[in-house]
Amino acid sequence: MKEKIKQLKNDFFNEIEKISDLTALEKIEIKYLGRKAGELTKILRQLRDLPVTERQEIGVLANQLKKELAQKIREVFQLLKNQASQSAVFDVTVPGLKPTEGHKHLVTQAIEEIVEIFERIGFSRRRYPEVEWEWYAFESLNMPPNHPARDEWETFFIDLKPVGPKGQRILTPHTSSGQVREMEKGQLPIRMINISKCYRRQIDISHVPMFHQFEGLLIDQQVTIADLKGTLDYFVKQFFGSNRRARIRPSHFQFTEPSFEVDVSCGLCDGQGCKMCKAGWLELGGAGMIHPNVLKAGKVDPKKYSGFAFGWGVERCYLMKAGLSIPDIRMLYQNDLRFLNQF
Ligand code: FA5
DSSP states (O other): OHHHHHHHHHHHHHHHHHHOOOHHHHHHHHHOOOOOOHHHHHHHHHGSSSOOHHHHHHHHHHHHHHHHHHHHHHHHHHHHHHHHHHHHHOOTTTTOOOOOOOOHHHHHHHHHHHHHHHHHOEEEEEEOOEEEEEHHHTTTGTTOTTTGGEEEEEEEOOOOOSSSOOOEEEEOOOOGGGHHHHHHHHOOOEEEEEEEEEOOOOOTTTOOOEEEEEEEEEEETOOOOHHHHHHHHHHHHHHHHHOEEEEEEEEEEETTTEEEEEEEEEETTTTTTOOSSSSSSEEEEEEEEOOOHHHHHTTTTTTEEEEEEEEEHHHHHTSSSSTTOSOGGGGSSSHHHHHHTTT
């Protein structure tokens, strides 16, 4: 037994000299002092089978060795720990890792730019509910229930049946639903720019089910088409570039009379006609002079006040900016960093 203890001691010290990391040290500790199957533990367990005289002598030796091994393990542990912390000293000369810098989404950038342009001529930003009553989106805008014009808005319904005097709840299909809400505040004159999310059951290369519109609304005394045209020209030059022009064409909306479709001259061919625009002009969106019935719905006297409104898609406008050639509006919402990082 004495020989065995001696051999164990030699083996232990040979092995511990060779190790260079804490994992190996832990393995040695388990091998020799492990509670279940440690080599020295086994010897200590065998003591009870020895004759009394031998048991005392071997017991003293084995317990002494146990202390020695434990002491050595502590020393080596400390040594390895010190080495590890020294090698982890912070080296100020090592080049740092540059965190990737994000940026605002293209649509957010466009919204901020649009707001800034209109604020310069006295318009204030508004936001009206995305979950809206039918009444604000249709009836108040001169489209009574079952009017065929409503079909154009391909609306998402929240309620199956009317749930009150304002009809069913819907996801607002256009920002025009904010017109009467703004008038209801009773503060005239009005110069609002309402930018909100809109929803329609549409999806293809130029339509997404969730998009943004910005709606200008101006109500004052003696507002004319010339004021509308001036505002459109101003916006087009500020947003698209000083060489671009706006034009209005007759159109039809239930809530404006007269109504127009607004075009912007093509930035690639300067209105001459090219592959991108065909006839030199790109369609921006609708506009018109507010229908007297809409003013009445908002408790504004049409004999005293008049106004204009326009409503355009933020995404569509952004895609028409000079120098951008984004072939599909859906790319704006696919969250593909290879695309978004280019802007
Ligand atoms: C309207 O929504 C009218 N409320 C605009 C208006 C306001 C007219 C005030 C008169 C006075 P329209 O359905 O054409 O009109 O939509 C306006 C613009 O919204 C479109 O030109 C387009 O730029 C954008 N738009 C419409 N549907 C989608 C869609 N699914 N995805 C992306 N953009 C869309």
